[in-house]
Amino acid sequence: MKAFVLRSYGSPDQLELTEIDKPVPGPGEVLVRVRATSVQPYDWHFMRGEPYTARLLPGGPGLRRPPFSVLGADIAGEVEAVGAGVTEFTPGDEVYGMPKQGGFAEYACAPVSQLAPKPGNLSFEEAAAVPLAAGTALLALRDHGRIQPGQQVLVNGASGGVGTFAVQLAKAYGAEVTGVCSTHNVDLVRSIGADEVVDYTKEDFTRTGRRYDLLVDIAGSRPLRACRRVLARKGTFVCVGGPAGRWLQPAGHVFATLAAGAFASQRVVVAEVVKCDTRRNLLTLTEFIEKGEVNPVIDRRFPFEEIPAAVRYQEEGHAPGKVVIAV
Structure with missing residues (x-):
């Protein structure tokens, strides 16, 4: 599959579009065909490994190299396959959430606890702006x-x-x-x-x-x-x-x-910004979204091949709302 891989800290130019193995869902995991993802400060902090002091903290960037090679904290897409013990989803279901391996790729794995059914009134791009x-x-x-x-x-x-x-x-x-x-x-x-x-x-x-x-x-x-x-x-x-x-x-x-x-x-x-109790939170957000009380604000849309440009734009800090990627 195609993915933007980060091998060392640096600018968006360090994001290399390459072919890597498609992930395989383990027990309790779901493989998602990514249709859209989004860009946010969470991504470029890990891309640059900044602030430097955060590299010393648990859950932060690695001391010398990125803790994971594919960025992208949000996804929206279709279930491709499920791992052992998964009963909540079946292939073809439309979902959104936060993956184990990043969303800057054609496929991503995510634990069931990090996914929820996509709001029916949102497109994949709109849903990817939410999690x-x-x-x-x-x-x-x-x-x-x-x-x-x-x-x-x-x-x-x-x-x-x-x-x-x-x-x-x-x-x-x-x-x-x-x-x-x-x-x-x-x-x-x-x-x-x-x-x-x-x-x-x-x-x-x-x-x-x-x-x-x-x-x-x-x-x-x-x-x-x-x-x-x-x-x-x-x-x-x-x-x-x-x-x-x-x-x-x-x-x-x-x-x-x-x-x-x-x-x-x-x-x-x-505020806690780690991935905690994500499924419950996504289900709550879906209720607000499907009632029309909450709608994602999207500033710009980029194609998959322009992810480095999207990260560079978001890093400038002036985007109103979200920057999303169609995969």
Whole structure:
């Protein structure tokens, strides 16, 4: 099968299109014919092995070489074959989720726990935009933020992959939502349901005088001490990410937030972005999607052969919504 293989850390030029063996599903696994995948920071952090300090952490990039050779955290496609013990899926089923071997390939294996039936109202490309970004937003709001109907919620970084899902999910949970983004994306963020939009090029959201029950910080553009000015006395701050960097960021921002949070009167947590309880989360997302309450925002589509260009574009950090690949 064709796949983009990463043999050493570096730029998108290190992604080599080559022929490799088709994976074989083991017990509890499913082989998927990939029809679409997406590109996100998760991919290029592992491509570059950055931040360098993350190479020392469990689950991070390997110390000297990438921990896996095929990137691509999201897939949507058709079941090709199933491993021993799999009863949830049969060949031909349309699925989406997060694979064991990356999605930058024609085929990928994934444990049953990382897959769910594809939403019936989405194309493969639209479905491939969902798993990691929407799953992160769901965890940030539901699990870590403990969102409740009627709450005031602010999403800092509302126009990105995670942010566009966070705005829509917060509205679906019955919250009043304020999104923070640049001038270029104000109309987009308003169109996906934000009740208020703060243009950070014109206004500092930490000095608006408003108070929020839940602040989901994806951009990491302001320190916790500033964000606490707009948090309600019993509010919750959820740190999802931060600015990219070669040596320490975004890990430095996350650690600084945790350290400062230990002395804060409000609740401060870091969102879990690893692949945990994925199937349950995907099934929840499917409910929202099929009811029309959540829709993926796609900025650009690239053909499979242009995956390096897609990664390069996404790495620039200005894509509103998601960048997807048709395989």
